[in-house]
Amino acid sequence: xxxxxxxxxxxxxxxxxxxxxxxxxxxxxxxxxxxxxxxxxxxxxxxxxxxxxxxxxxxxxxxxxxxxxxxxxxxxxxxxxxxxxxxxxxxxxxxxxxxxxxxxxxxxxxxxxxxxxxxxxxxxxxxxxxxxxxxxxxxxxxxxxxxxxxxxxxxxxxxxx
Numbered sequence: 755x756x757x758x759x760x761x762x763x764x765x766x767x768x769x770x771x772x773x774x775x776x777x778x779x780x781x782x783x784x785x786x787x788x789x790x791x792x793x794x795x796x797x798x799x800x801x802x803x804x805x806x807x808x809x810x811x812x813x814x815x816x817x818x819x820x821x822x823x824x825x826x827x828x829x830x831x832x833x834x835x836x837x838x839x840x841x842x843x844x845x846x847x848x849x850x851x852x853x854x855x856x857x858x859x860x861x862x863x864x865x866x867x868x869x870x871x872x873x874x875x876x877x878x879x880x881x882x883x884x885x886x887x888x889x890x891x892x893x894x895x896x897x898x899x900x901x902x903x904x905x906x907x908x909x910x911x912x913x914x915x
Contacts, residue, residue, distance in 0.1 A: 811885075812849035818885050819849050825879045826857070832868055836911050838876070842903025845894065853887040855880050860899045 785793075811818040826839040826847070838844060838859070846858035857876055861869055873891040881889035901914070909915040 812851055812853070816849075818853060818883075819847065821883045821885065822847055822849065822855055822857075822880055825883050826876065829872075829875060829879055831862070834862075834912070836904070836908040838872075840905040840908040840911075842901075842905065842908070843899060853885055855883075855886050855889045856892060857889065858892045858894060860894055860897075862899050864895055 810816050813819060823839060826844055827837045829838045830836065831838055831841055831843070834841060841862075843861060844857060844859050846856075848856040848858075850856075857880055859873070859876060861872060866872070873893050877889050877891045880886060880891075883889075901909075904912075904914075906915060
């Protein structure tokens with residue numbers, strides 16, 4: 755069993771204030787105004803030149819990649835009032851370091867009325883994104899598209915959620 759031992763309480767009148775930290779001025783020659791401005795300019799240029807780690811413009815979340823996705827979200831399936839990205843027709847967006855874009859996509863069915871024109875429209879829209887050097891569309895049928903590939907926003911728009 756735990757035995758509680760009484761502790762001794764001692765009253766104090768006051769506590770001594772701890773000593774304050776002191777910083778002594780280093781003995782350096784005084785800096786001229788020109789030297790001070792140059793030091794600040796060097797610091798500012800170095801600060802502005804830094805980039806956040808992992809900020810690759812060609813990777814998901816990067817500026818160029820997201821601009822391509824935004825362009826894809828402006829293309830709508832003519833039979834369904836949802837953009838092709840949220841509809842799940844885009845299987846992949848690959849952006850090379852040279853800013854070449856490869857879009858892998860499918861259509862709702864192989865007999866889709868826009869089977870010939872949709873890939874060309876995607877290629878045209880993606881190649882018009884500022885910073886994109888070249889765009890290519892790879893139309894695939896495997897895996898086949900199904901409604902499970904739609905985003906929640908698309909399902910909501912179509913009343914499926």
